Amino acid sequence: MADKDMYYNKAKQQGYRARSAYKLQQLDETTGLLGEGNTVVDLGAAPGGWMQVAAERVGPGGTVVGVDRQSIDDLDDPDATVETVRGDITEERTIELIRETLGVEGEKTPVDTLISDMAPNMSGEYDLDHARSVHLARQAFELATDLLDAGGDLAVKVFDGRDLDTLEAEIGREFEYVRQLRPDASRDSSSELYLVAKNRLTGPVRPGDELTVEIEGVGDEGDGIAKIEGFTLFVPGTSEGETVDIVVDDVKPRFGFAEPIEQ
Secondary structure (H helix, E strand, O other): OHHHHHHHHHHHOOOOOOOOOHHHHHHHHHOOOOOOOOEEEEEEOOOOOHHHHHHHHHHOOEEEEEEEEOOOOOOOOOOOOEEEOOOOHHHHHHHHHHHHHHOOOOOOOHHHHHHEOOOOOOOOOHHHHHHHHHHHHHHHHHHHHHHHEEEEEEEEEEEEEOOHHHHHHHHOEEEEEEEEEEOOOOOOOOOEEEEEEEEEEEOOOOOEEEEEOOOOOOOOOOOOOEEEEEEOOOOOOOOOOOEEEEEEEEEEEOOEEEEEEOO
């Protein structure tokens, strides 16, 4: 109770709309989610505590779009451009409104970070509440794969439980890495944690993929360069003009590394 009172009172004193603002502060300080000038989509944003923190940290050149089924009062003198969308992210119309608000056209994906503090209505039945939280987190993840730019980040709340590992693995395939974090501002009695995924992968390959490529050139470090749908793979020990079988062993947001498969 003492911790709860500390963050509740601190939020009142510092003008934050919810004590959860400190959770986002702590996530950002640990993982660098909110850079200056970034565009951030905040799901489950009401009453606006996370929006306040995001606006402070992205600054005058940044944009924050808060989304919730409830209406969100305008922020007082926000540091960034702040917009709100009222709707349910399970509905296609809400997704369209988010895209319209962001100004997304065609393949353009300007979002740097998607954050979600969404939580289900609590039933008191632990397994059910866990399953519902995973469902909400997965919806946020699916929207992130649609909106995030290459190298973008994701943070979603979920309750600990049996489906957590599966969800973490699904998210991990689409980002350079994912980790579990429990902010100090979370209540001691809570089972909530946050999956924070860094560096969205948008290329057409993933670690472990095997394929045949043509080496189109040689990089500054002497590695062969192959192109897969415009995505660059560096392949050591190969020369321009070779056709080789490779296995992908590491993928970054805008390039990857592979090794020749020994015959």
